[in-house]
Amino acid sequence: MLGKNRLIFPGEKVLLAWSGGPSSSSMVWQVLEGLSQDSAKRLRFVPGVIFIDEGAACGRSPEERAKTLAEVKPILQAIGFPWHVVALEEVFSLPPSVLRCSSQEPAAPEGAYKAAVDSFLQQQRVLPQPRVQPPRDPQSLVRPPAAAQTEALSHLFCSVRTLTAKEELLQTLRVHLILHVARAHGYSKVMTGDSCTRLAIKLMTNLALGRGAFLAWDTGFSDERHGDVVVVRPMREHTLKEVAFYNRLFSVPCVFTPAVDTKAPEKASIHRLMEAFILRLQTQFPSTVSTVCRTSEKLVKAPRDGPAAGDCGPRCLLCMCALDIDTADSATAFGVQTSHLSQIHSPTPLTETGTPQGPCCSPGGAWAQGCCQRSSRREDPQACIVEQLCYGCRVNMKDLPSLEPLPQYILAEAQLRTQRAWVLAELRDCLIEDSDDEVGQS
Numbered sequence: 392m393l394g395k396n397r398l399i400f401p402g403e404k405v406l407l408a409w410s411g412g413p414s415s416s417s418m419v420w421q422v423l424e425g426l427s428q429d430s431a432k433r434l435r436f437v438p439g440v441i442f443i444d445e446g447a448a449c450g451r452s453p454e455e456r457a458k459t460l461a462e463v464k465p466i467l468q469a470i471g472f473p474w475h476v477v478a479l480e481e482v483f484s485l486p487p488s489v490l491r492c493s494s495q496e497p498a499a500p501e502g503a504y505k506a507a508v509d510s511f512l513q514q515q516r517v518l519p520q521p522r523v524q525p526p527r528d529p530q531s532l533v534r535p536p537a538a539a540q541t542e543a544l545s546h547l548f549c550s551v552r553t554l555t556a557k558e559e560l561l562q563t564l565r566v567h568l569i570l571h572v573a574r575a576h577g578y579s580k581v582m583t584g585d586s587c588t589r590l591a592i593k594l595m596t597n598l599a600l601g602r603g604a605f606l607a608w609d610t611g612f613s614d615e616r617h618g619d620v621v622v623v624r625p626m627r628e629h630t631l632k633e634v635a636f637y638n639r640l641f642s643v644p645c646v647f648t649p650a651v652d653t654k655a656p657e658k659a660s661i662h663r664l665m666e667a668f669i670l671r672l673q674t675q676f677p678s679t680v681s682t683v684c685r686t687s688e689k690l691v692k693a694p695r696d697g698p699a700a701g702d703c704g705p706r707c708l709l710c711m712c713a714l715d716i717d718t719a720d721s722a723t724a725f726g727v728q729t730s731h732l733s734q735i736h737s738p739t740p741l742t743e744t745g746t747p748q749g750p751c752c753s754p755g756g757a758w759a760q761g762c763c764q765r766s767s768r769r770e771d772p773q774a775c776i777v778e779q780l781c782y783g784c785r786v787n788m789k790d791l792p793s794l795e796p797l798p799q800y801i802l803a804e805a806q807l808r809t810q811r812a813w814v815l816a817e818l819r820d821c822l823i824e825d826s827d828d829e830v831g832q833s
Contacts, residue, residue: 398613398623399580401435405623406578407472408569409440411463411646415584417634418626420643422582423470436580440467440474441572447536447544448479448561449649462646475572480536480544482564487804489571492706493619547796548651554660556790557651559600559783563709564798573620585624588631588669591683596665602783604715607690615692616711630680707781708805715781772802775809 399405407422409415425434442463446456460476467474551557573581585593590610597609608614614622626634638645652660657667673679705714773794777785788794794802 399436403436404578405436405438405580406573407440408583409442411648413634414586416643416645417637418584438472440472442476444478447541448548466644478536480540483540483798485571485800487800489567490804550796552790556787558662559787581622584626586626586629586631587684588680591680592666592669594687596662599661600783605712607692610687708779709784776805
C-alpha cells in the first residue's frame, strides 16, 4: 500500500499511532518487518511510536492505568523504535497553534520519488547511518499527569450528556495531541491502524453525524487537512479478520485497554449502533465491508463550491476541516442557521411596531447586520465558538451544556479568531469604496 502510493519518502520521520489494539499492533509489526535487512521491499523511513493513555476519560483508577503502562512499556522496548507515552491530560497544556493549519509543501514533481530513493541509497553506501536507538532510561520520559489536569479531564467527559458526543470529543482530543507530538519531534507523517472494517463503520457513522462533506479526509488513505503533518492509513485494505489471522500466525502482542464504549449496549451511541449494523450485515453478506470501502475511494477531496483542503480558508475549530455552513444552498446549513438565530436574543428591545427603540450605529439602519449584533456576539463566548464549528461538530457540542470545561487552547484560539474577524469587519466598514463614475474614469 505504501509503495503503491509513494507518499512517504526515504529518510522521512513517521510517527506510528499505537493503541495496543489488534490493527495498530499489526501495523507496527509489519513496519518492523519491512525495516529489516531480509525484507524484499525494504521500508526506508525513520519510524517512531506514540501511545496515548486515555484512562482518565474512561473513568479508570490510577492503579489500573499503571498496570496498563506496565504492559505497554516492555512491548515498546522490544520494538526498538523511539517511543512516546503521553497521557490524554496533556491536552490541557497544548498551545493554541495546534489548531492552526500550517503551510503544506508543494506536491513533488513526477520522478521525484525515484530520485529520492537513488539519492538515499547512495548515501547509505557511502556512509551507512546507524539505527536510531531508544533512550536508555525510558522511565524518565513517562511523566505522571497532574492531579488537576486529571480532574479537569474527568469533569469534561462527565459533563457530556451522550456517549456519541463523548466518543467524538475523545477522538478530537486524541488527534490534537498526536499532531502536537508529531510537530514537536519533527514527524511529517502519522500512521494510524484503521482497518477496512473500522473505516467502513466510520464512514456510515460520519454520514449519520452530518460529516458527509469530509468523508474523503476521514476515511481516505491520506489526510492533508493539517498541512505540515499528513495522516496515513496503510491498513485500510485489511479487514479485521485478516488482521486477527496475521496476529495469530506471527504472535503479535496486543494490550487490551477499555474504551469509552466498552460494555455499552448496542443502542447506546451512533458508533455502537453502526458497528453492530455493519458487522451483522457482514456476516450475512461477506462483501459488505469491501463494497463500502471501495465506494469511499471514489470520493473527491473538494467541498462543493468551496476551498480545497490545502487552501487557507475558514476552518472548523475542532476537526480543522473547511467550514461547510453555507446559507446559499444547503438544507443542513439552513437548519443550523435557523436554530442558531432562534437562540440569539435581540440586543435592544423592540417596540410594538417591530422597530428598535434606540438608534443603531450601523449605517443605513441595517440593524440585523450592524455593530450591535457583532458586539453582542463578542460578549457571548459560546456563540463565538459555535459559529466557528462545522455542522457535525455543532451537533456534538449541543450535548455539552457549558463550553467552560473545554481545554484552554480551544477557548484561546476561538477568542483569537473572533477578535481577528471583528477587526477585519471594522476595517472593512472604514474602507472607502470607489464609485461607478470613478471606476469608469480610471
